[in-house]
Amino acid sequence: MTEIFGVPTQALFGQLLIGLINGAFYALLSLGLAVIFGLLNIINFAHGAQYMMGAFCAWLLLEYWGVGYWWSLLLAPIAVGVTGVVIERTMLSRLYKLDHLYGLLLTFGIALIFQGLFTQHYGSSGQPYRLPTEFSGGYNLGFMFLPKYRAWVIVASLVVCLSTWYVIERTKLGSYLRAATENPSLVQAFGINVPRMITLTYGFGVGLAALAGVMAAPIYQVSPQMGANLIIVVFAVVVIGGMGSILGAILTGFGLGVIEGLTKVFYPEASNTVIFVIMVLVLLVKPAGMFGRER
Amino acid sequence: MTPGAAPRGGIWVATGVMTAALAIAPFVGVYPVFLMKALCFALFACAFNLLVGFGGLLSFGHAMFLGTAGYVCAHAAKIWGWPPELAILAGTLAATLLGVVAGALAIRRQxxxxxxxxxxxxQMMFFFYVQAPFTHGEDGIQAVPRGMLFGLLDLSETLIMYYVVLTIFVAAFLFICRIVNSPFGQVLQAIRENEPRAISLGYDAERYKLLAFVLSAALSGLAGSTKAIVFQLASLTDVHWTMSGEVVLMVLLGGMGTIFGPVVGAFAIIGLENYLSGFGQWVTVITGGIFVVCVLAFRRGIVGELGAWWAQRK
Structure with missing residues (x-):
């Protein structure tokens, strides 16, 4: 068997793949956080819970109505996004004039409510989500075996991330969005309905989290706790990347996933903590984050 | 966050009434173990309030100080066989050191x-404690001996333990009052209100913030060590992020930036958890609900609202 640095290539590429998959989810989630933060100036603590709700939505659709993966990919983000819109309209919109930390506290409470309700109803053990048949099997790349679904997750999340980047950075709608980030009252004076834009942006960010949840459902177990620990890692990813740039969030997400995967090969004991250690190092060297600016 | 009114007059009277009420509580039918739990959390919440209420710094990781101190204290008492006073001191010191490192990193951003x-x-500390052998992972450090305080007081007697906890709590509470009303505390509140202005007046804001962080960590550590001795247990629950959230809730409910708010909040939350302990996950849902209600309608907390009502009446 071939080896690199004393590690069998099979294991190395296997972990690299897992790292890329995790990275895909980090990227999707931190992208959603960055989009929401850009306009609302709050950190959406409920992001992990909304990711979990996306996965549960897909699972419920399949178990009770026989709705398959592809429809879930569309329906779950819309359903969870609508709950996001309701949350923004009824609660978050009352907090914009206050210290931004209240938004964090509110969404933390919302996350607890969702997580508690789902745990109460479905128990804390995970539910398996059947892999759609068209994804069974995989490709033999010669040096490793690449399951079809994993390849799909990486490609799909890259496509979603890059289209989000394109919409925000290169289209008219995106330019409104960026302008409203800089100076909402001026944009409003030009006749653009900023409050509605904020509502839809929150709904979109939440939808992104739910989309990540649907994509995660066949890989990880669908459980009420699946989002809680992930979101803290994503927070560290956001601190490392800084929230100034969309592309930065995507790059940091994938990059840190890969680094985490490699750590699992070379020094498994640190694989849980490596992202936090990197966060500490980045804070020491460049407090604003790799792509951020001090605001 | 909320500009807190720290009432100066009457604080001694109120502290005296509180101490007296707590001192007689075990004799009027309140379960001492419940009181000790509530007092440990009240101290934890007061320490947290020092940072968030008077320094304006919302930490979402204070469980690391509570848990670290608990582990160090339990390890010192059980494995090294240290007497309780030294074990508590060791735990507090560990939390203080962690506070220096974590504080120096965290105050680099706002x-x-x-x-x-x-x-x-x-969370990093949590994963460290999950893996470190001395914490015994999921089991935690169990059956920590309470021992003899100063070789004189037998802490295995529940009432003696209770009064020791009460003494620690009141001493720390008065210490926090002193900090808040000292020149240091006043500058800290000035930084909370307007940091650039405080800097332009010549105050080194970073140093003040760091000192506030370290003090808060040390007092949280005192709470964690005491808790480990009282319950003879140090476990992962105390380092988990839910614990960090819980202390935020206690302070938010009681009233950020008020002297007595954290105590009221801690007793309310611990009482609620005690009462609802048979309802499983509904506790989490209700906790989340209280968060939402507090943030939307009740930002000054119980004590803050009472104070505002009192001020308006006059």
Whole structure:
């Protein structure tokens, strides 16, 4: 068997793949956080819970109505996004004039409510989500075996991330969005309905989290706790990347996933903590984050 | 966050009434173990309030100080066989050192980032304690001996333990009052209100913030060590992020930036958890609900609202 640095290539590429998959989810989630933060100036603590709700939505659709993966990919983000819109309209919109930390506290409470309700109803053990048949099997790349679904997750999340980047950075709608980030009252004076834009942006960010949840459902177990620990890692990813740039969030997400995967090969004991250690190092060297600016 | 009214007059009277009420509580039918639990959390919440209420720094990782102190104290008491006073001191010292490191890192960013950094650092400590052999993972350090305090007081007697906890609590509470009303505390509140202005007046804001962070960590550590001795247990629950959230809730409910708010909040939450302990996950849902209600309608907390009502009446 071939080896690199004393590690069998099979294991190395296997972990690299897992790292890329995790990275895909980090990227999707931190992208959603960055989009929401850009306009609302709050950190959406409920992001992990909304990711979990996306996965549960897909699972419920399949178990009770026989709705398959592809429809879930569309329906779950819309359903969870609508709950996001309701949350923004009824609660978050009352907090914009206050210290931004209240938004964090509110969404933390919302996350607890969702997580508690789902745990109460479905128990804390995970539910398996059947892999759609068209994804069974995989490709033999010669040096490793690449399951079809994993390849799909990486490609799909890259496509979603890059289209989000394109919409925000290169289209008219995106330019409104960026302008409203800089100076909402001026944009409003030009006749653009900023409050509605904020509502839809929150709904979109939440939808992104739910989309990540649907994509995660066949890989990880669908459980009420699946989002809680992930979101803290994503927070560290956001601190490392800084929230100034969309592309930065995507790059940091994938990059840190890969680094985490490699750590699992070379020094498994640190694989849980490596992202936090990197966060500490980045804070020491460049407090604003790799792509951020001090605001 | 909320500009807190720290009432100066009457604080001694109120503290005296509180101490007297707590001193007779075990004799009027209140379960001492419940009181000790509530007092440990009240101390934890007061320490947290020192940072968030008077320094304006919302930490989402204070569980790391509570848990670290608990582990060090339990280890010192059980494995090294140290007497309780030294074990508590060791735990507090460990939390203080962790506070220096975590504080120096976290105050490099502000606001939301500060919260996220403290949360991430606490999660890192959590994973460390999951893996470190001396914590015994999921089991925790069990059957920690309470021992003899100063070789004189037998802490295995529940009432003696209770009065020791009460003494620790009241001493720390008065210490926090002193800090808040000292020149240091006043500058800290000035920084909370307007940091650039405080800096332009010549105050080294970073140093003040760091000192506030370390003091808060040390007092949280005192709470964690005491808790480990009282319950003879140090476990992962105390380092988990839910614990960090719980202390935020206690302070928010009681009233951020008020002297007595954290105590009221801690007793309310611990009482609620005691009462609802048979309802499983509904506790989490209700906790989340209280968060939402507090943030939307009740930002000054119980004590803050009472104070505002009192001020308006006059």
């Amino acid at each position: 606001g939301i980032y500060f919260a996220m950094i403290t949360l991430a650092l606490a």
